[in-house]
Amino acid sequence: MDALLHQIVSGLAxxxxxxxxxxxxxxxxxxxxxxxxxxxxxxxxxxFIAWALLQQGFGYWSAFLLTVGVSFVGGVAIQxxxxxxxxxxxxxxxxxxxxxxxxxxxxxxxxxxDYTIKSFPSPFAQQGPLSSRYFSAHELGSFLxxxxxxxxxxxxxxxxxxGLAMRxxxxxxxxxxxxxxxxxWMLAMGWGLASAIGAVAxxxxxxxxxxxxxxxxxxxxxxxxxxxxGGIDNPAGxxxxxxxxxxxxxxxxxxxxxxxxxLTVALVLIVGTLTLKPNGLFGKQVVTRV
Amino acid sequence: MSEVLLEVExxxxxxxxxxxxxxxxxxxDRGNITAILGANGAGKTTTLRALCQTVRTTGNVRFxxxxxxxxxxxxxxxxxxxxxxxxxxxxxxxxxxxxxRLGAYVRRDKAALAEDLDRTYARFxxxxxxxxxxxxxxxxxxxxxLAISRALMLRPKLLLLDEPSFGLAPMIVTEIFRxxxxxxxxxxxxxxxxxxxxxxxxxxxxxxxxxxxxxxAMSGTSEALKADAAVRKAYLGI
Amino acid sequence: MNxxxxxxxxxxxxxxxxALVLLPFLVKNYRVFQFNLVLVYAIAVLGLxxxxxxxxxxxxxxxxxxxxxxxxxxxxxxxxxxxYWATLPAAALLCFVLGFLMGFPALRLGGHYLAxxxxxxxxxxxxxxxxKAIEHYTGGVQGxxxxxxEPPFTFRLFDQPFNADRWLYMFTLAVTVLMFLLAHNLLRxxxxxxxxxxxxxxxxxxxxxxxxxxxxxxxxxxxAAFTGVAGALGAVVVAFVSPDSFPVLLSITxxxxxxxxxxxxxxxxxxxxxxxQFVPNIADQISKxxxxxxxxxxxxxxxxxxxxxxxxxxxxxxxxxxxxxxxxSS
Numbered sequence: 001m002d003a004l005l006h007q008i009v010s011g012l013a014x015x016x017x018x019x020x021x022x023x024x025x026x027x028x029x030x031x032x033x034x035x036x037x038x039x040x041x042x043x044x045x046x047x048f049i050a051w052a053l054l055q056q057g058f059g060y061w062s063a064f065l066l067t068v069g070v071s072f073v074g075g076v077a078i079q080x081x082x083x084x085x086x087x088x089x090x091x092x093x094x095x096x097x098x099x100x101x102x103x104x105x106x107x108x109x110x111x112x113x114d115y116t117i118k119s120f121p122s123p124f125a126q127q128g129p130l131s132s133r134y135f136s137a138h139e140l141g142s143f144l145x146x147x148x149x150x151x152x153x154x155x156x157x158x159x160x161x162x163g164l165a166m167r168x169x170x171x172x173x174x175x176x177x178x179x180x181x182x183x184x185w186m187l188a189m190g191w192g193l194a195s196a197i198g199a200v201a202x203x204x205x206x207x208x209x210x211x212x213x214x215x216x217x218x219x220x221x222x223x224x225x226x227x228x229x230g231g232i233d234n235p236a237g238x239x240x241x242x243x244x245x246x247x248x249x250x251x252x253x254x255x256x257x258x259x260x261x262x263l264t265v266a267l268v269l270i271v272g273t274l275t276l277k278p279n280g281l282f283g284k285q286v287v288t289r290v
Numbered sequence: 291m292s293e294v295l296l297e298v299e300x301x302x303x304x305x306x307x308x309x310x311x312x313x314x315x316x317x318x319d320r321g322n323i324t325a326i327l328g329a330n331g332a333g334k335t336t337t338l339r340a341l342c343q344t345v346r347t348t349g350n351v352r353f354x355x356x357x358x359x360x361x362x363x364x365x366x367x368x369x370x371x372x373x374x375x376x377x378x379x380x381x382x383x384x385x386x387x388x389x390x391r392l393g394a395y396v397r398r399d400k401a402a403l404a405e406d407l408d409r410t411y412a413r414f415x416x417x418x419x420x421x422x423x424x425x426x427x428x429x430x431x432x433x434x435x436l437a438i439s440r441a442l443m444l445r446p447k448l449l450l451l452d453e454p455s456f457g458l459a460p461m462i463v464t465e466i467f468r469x470x471x472x473x474x475x476x477x478x479x480x481x482x483x484x485x486x487x488x489x490x491x492x493x494x495x496x497x498x499x500x501x502x503x504x505x506x507a508m509s510g511t512s513e514a515l516k517a518d519a520a521v522r523k524a525y526l527g528i
Numbered sequence: 529m530n531x532x533x534x535x536x537x538x539x540x541x542x543x544x545x546x547a548l549v550l551l552p553f554l555v556k557n558y559r560v561f562q563f564n565l566v567l568v569y570a571i572a573v574l575g576l577x578x579x580x581x582x583x584x585x586x587x588x589x590x591x592x593x594x595x596x597x598x599x600x601x602x603x604x605x606x607x608x609x610x611x612y613w614a615t616l617p618a619a620a621l622l623c624f625v626l627g628f629l630m631g632f633p634a635l636r637l638g639g640h641y642l643a644x645x646x647x648x649x650x651x652x653x654x655x656x657x658x659x660k661a662i663e664h665y666t667g668g669v670q671g672x673x674x675x676x677x678e679p680p681f682t683f684r685l686f687d688q689p690f691n692a693d694r695w696l697y698m699f700t701l702a703v704t705v706l707m708f709l710l711a712h713n714l715l716r717x718x719x720x721x722x723x724x725x726x727x728x729x730x731x732x733x734x735x736x737x738x739x740x741x742x743x744x745x746x747x748x749x750x751x752a753a754f755t756g757v758a759g760a761l762g763a764v765v766v767a768f769v770s771p772d773s774f775p776v777l778l779s780i781t782x783x784x785x786x787x788x789x790x791x792x793x794x795x796x797x798x799x800x801x802x803x804x805q806f807v808p809n810i811a812d813q814i815s816k817x818x819x820x821x822x823x824x825x826x827x828x829x830x831x832x833x834x835x836x837x838x839x840x841x842x843x844x845x846x847x848x849x850x851x852x853x854x855x856x857s858s
Contacts, residue, residue, distance in 0.1 A: 104824030
């Protein structure tokens with residue numbers, strides 16, 4: 001019973017991370033109707049930046065904040081310089097550009113920081129007040145951090161004028177222009193936020209899975225599964241989807257198929273959702289006009 | 291002596307390679323309501339879009355002396371031009387109040403925002419009832435009220451209205467036009483009104499321009515146009 | 529196609545063929561091995577191009593079919609004692625079926641959703657190949673080591689022996705020519721037009737009686753079969769398969785080949801293959817990460833500057849400078 005509880009709780013913790021990656025994907029999808037394949041690699045690269053700062057002697061939380069800031073700016077820059085020029089191009093062009101970003105960031109990580117696996121510290125003391133029988137300090141800590149991030153995002157979108165403007169720009173860019181919103185900067189900010197979220201997720205995940213250029217590849221797929229499960233246009237759905245995927249991963253891994261086929265499970269989830277319930281559990285029906 | 295608020299000279303507009311407006315010229319005096327009439331496809335909607343720079347244009351468009359051609363839409367809005375597009379352009383997934391707040395997005399005097407919201411709700415009690423409701427669930431008439439109110443939240447100098455009567459029951463249309471007149475008289479908002487319904491338009495507007503396939507075919511005061519035999523036959527069905 | 533164009537094309541083709549046949553005798557063994565790989569990649573790139581270039585279905589997972597083809601060949605040779613040339617049709621059949629099956633969920637997925645699903649497939653495959661339950665057949669993490677087939681006869685030309693690598697080269701060349709001809713014939717006629725119609729105007733195509741689901745699924749199957757044959761050939765040429773030989777980056781590499789060569793271009797597959805075989809070799813010397821960085825830059829750069837790939841650029845040049853022809857384009 002203990003073991004089951006531990007699996008569920010730890011699944012919720014990792015699920016929070018999948019959910020936030022899923023959320024970042026949904027944010028960009030809502031605004032641009034494109035799936036950001038580079039989400040994972042950018043997050044890994046951000047985590048490497050954090051690692052480098054830590055190596056330079058920065059304290060954990062200052063490195064954390066600095067990394068989040070740099071990631072935000074980086075995300076904005078990528079959107080303005082690389083993504084915006086092909087915004088109106090066909091889907092295939094966009095996919096190829098995103099894959100190009102995947103490959104560039106992956107190789108940049110390898111080039112600058114090399115391929116040896118590195119350890120990344122957790123800011124939550126092992127035996128400190130956060131640990132307990134059912135979950136480690138880091139699991140609870142990262143769960144709380146991601147929760148804070150999600151709440152902060154919710155508050156931002158719901159209660160601030162800029163957040164409202166971003167939602168408007170994503171839903172109806174033409175009308176948004178008519179009220180004076182600079183739609184292209186809203187998109188850039190969306191990318192900035194998505195990159196920042198990715199950075200936080202990366203820093204929370206790295207202590208457990210260790211840091212190397214391919215760290216986020218599997219997690220990205222889980223993020224996709226989470227976003228699809230929740231409905232690709234539903235931010236709250238992505239978070240719930242993430243929690244479901246996290247718990248499912250642990251339960252299936254522990255009791256059904258073993259831990260060797262996790263990615264196949266993700267694949268089945270993705271293909272299954274897309275085939276059987278393409279709008280996910282909470283998404284809206286999409287009608288294609290002829 | 292009324293001053294000219296908007297002066298359009300030799301305006302051409304293009305959808306891709308297709309030219310839709312050919313050398314359109316007209317002007318609008320401050321405090322007036324000017325109507326643009328014409329059949330389907332005459333270029334009325336395109337004219338409003340051209341003013342907002344949401345389609346490619348060449349020519350001269352001067353608003354309070356400032357050239358609009360070549361500016362981004364966001365800049366035109368900041369100059370005080372609010373556009374109520376055809377189809378209302380409501381943010382259907384957002385609430386009524388969120389729609390209204392977005393109308394005031396570019397304004398710096400956020401304190402007066404609350405005041406304007408109250409005035410909107412006073413003017414349109416039905417919007418007040420539905421303030422937290424999703425805008426997409428409103429009826430056609432309510433969405434039109436919302437669209438106009440959103441535009442007014444800008445405290446615009448010029449209000450562009452694209453077929454406000456479209457798809458609405460006559461009673462609602464009458465009410466909306468009555469409100470438009472009062473906004474013009476009391477709040478001194480100038481209006482450029484595009485309408486297929488020439489009766490309504492000529493009753494509300496001070497003067498009007500008649501568009502035919504992208505050219506200005508005729509212009510004059512509303513009385514003059516109402517009295518004109520050709521206009522009566524083609525557009526008023528008399 | 530006007531007769532002057534056709535004559536030039538045939539002449540160039542014949543010259544090319546002669547050059548290709550003589551080539552292995554002019555260079556050392558290792559180069560021959562590399563050329564073998566170029567041919568293998570050319571078939572793989574061609575396979576992906578049929579699906580993505582001609583039919584508009586984006587696949588980021590063709591590395592999976594390459595892997596399945598390679599493993600099919602390896603398992604048949606290792607456990608069933610099959611001769612290497614017999615593994616090709618088997619790989620083709622297996623991958624056709626798998627591709628066809630993949631085509632069904634693909635029917636409801638457009639654009640990026642399909643890209644996403646195939647990306648997940650590509651990521652899942654190495655892990656799947658390491659699965660302990662099928663280790664007996666797949667050799668687990670260590671994979672399967674094969675024996676390179678010896679040539680049926682030997683001779684010397686330009687002082688180079690006709691050895692295993694050169695024999696394999698001829699074999700691969702023959703298969704490549706066959707596959708390219710097959711693709712050319714398939715795509716030239718009604719089938720090709722149907723594919724393109726489905727890519728560009730799916731709804732109109734459906735209303736004209738084209739059975740959309742069938743066309744799309746069969747195209748997926750054929751595309752997978754081509755890449756599967758390439759995979760089988762690759763296994764024979766390299767004489768080794770292992771799960772880590774087929775990472776997700778392989779799928780991206782094949783895509784790079786398609787982009788460089790030119791979408792919807794059959795000969796372009798060859799340019800793409802040359803690129804993906806030789807660029808890493810050169811770039812490797814700068815850094816282990818450099819080839820991928822270059823791939824990424826080329827992917828993005830080509831989308832901005834040369835969206836029709838090398839073939840597109842060559843076609844435009846040919847249009848401008850071809851000898852004698854009138855200004856009517858074919």
